[in-house]
Amino acid sequence: MPASYAYLGPEGTFTEVALRTLPETATRQLVPMVSVPAALDAVRAGEAEAAFVPIENSVEGGITTTVDELAVGEPLMIYREVLLSITFALLVRPGTKLSGIKTVTAHPAAQPQVRNWMRNNLPDVVWESAASNADGARLVQEGRYDAAFAGEFAAARYGLEPLETGIHDAENAQTRFVLVGKPARPAAPTGADKTSVVIWQRDDHPGALLELLQEFAVRGVNLMLLQSRPTGEGIGNYCFAIDAEGHIADRRVGEALMGLKRICPQVRFLGSYPRAGVGLADVRAPRAGTSDSEFSAASDWLARCQDGRF
Numbered sequence: 001m002p003a004s005y006a007y008l009g010p011e012g013t014f015t016e017v018a019l020r021t022l023p024e025t026a027t028r029q030l031v032p033m034v035s036v037p038a039a040l041d042a043v044r045a046g047e048a049e050a051a052f053v054p055i056e057n058s059v060e061g062g063i064t065t066t067v068d069e070l071a072v073g074e075p076l077m078i079y080r081e082v083l084l085s086i087t088f089a090l091l092v093r094p095g096t097k098l099s100g101i102k103t104v105t106a107h108p109a110a111q112p113q114v115r116n117w118m119r120n121n122l123p124d125v126v127w128e129s130a131a132s133n134a135d136g137a138r139l140v141q142e143g144r145y146d147a148a149f150a151g152e153f154a155a156a157r158y159g160l161e162p163l164e165t166g167i168h169d170a171e172n173a174q175t176r177f178v179l180v181g182k183p184a185r186p187a188a189p190t191g192a193d194k195t196s197v198v199i200w201q202r203d204d205h206p207g208a209l210l211e212l213l214q215e216f217a218v219r220g221v222n223l224m225l226l227q228s229r230p231t232g233e234g235i236g237n238y239c240f241a242i243d244a245e246g247h248i249a250d251r252r253v254g255e256a257l258m259g260l261k262r263i264c265p266q267v268r269f270l271g272s273y274p275r276a277g278v279g280l281a282d283v284r285a286p287r288a289g290t291s292d293s294e295f296s297a298a299s300d301w302l303a304r305c306q307d308g309r310f
């Protein structure tokens, strides 16, 4: 049996479309799962080699279920990311008219991307969340809802028709998906990489977040995502999911992570992986004093000082 990748299903999700852009899917069995936690647990249980799940969108930010699931439980690591531009279609059973729609469904992350369109076109319609956009389409096929926001490509799969296509409140809305597996050595740096971590702060005091961010700032590491998530230990207790530019093998990134490890009760490394859609030409040169060679020269100098050989 070929190795399998579990993904947020059922068939016809944006997740599946994004997953199929990875060349290695040609030799993998793709297994739709009912939820993000189910896909991740399939990896933890050794039933799937990897899971492919949505993690962030450009309209609403982090997809919290995914961030929360990666922050706790048996550790997993991100190996790849895929960016997909998203527009929605309003899918209905054949013959349904806009005026006949009383209920609509989709994944919760779809709502901020279609809210204005709904306000203008379906102002009195009741929204209910589905496990995924394709699951919403499946529920419309079953007659549970009148319409679903989903990819136009999902229509044929569920015997529906698109009443409207190209629905998107924000121009160029993109969703980011990640391929997640059990921890192993990250792929070698490409020069255009990203490092994801979740960090917990030691205690609540003025400047606590600033102290964490300084570890990146003083080493010239640019941040690409900062998301606070409740730890579940009472109001005001947060951990922070952070994406930083660079690879853990880059000295400035490694040193920033070591700095965090010294001051945080817990640091969870979620992986270093190539940035989607970014080439070497798009990557800024390191800030003065933060290149690998400058870190090495400084450690050599320190060793010489310690030896009295300066």
Ligand SMILES: O=C(O)C(=O)Cc1ccccc1
Pocket: 008, 012, 013, 014, 015, 016, 054, 057, 086, 107, 109, 110, 131, 132, 133, 134, 175
């Ligand atoms: O992949 C899907 O279809 C999903 O349900 C997740 C999702 C939600 C909103 C935008 C893109 C992907």
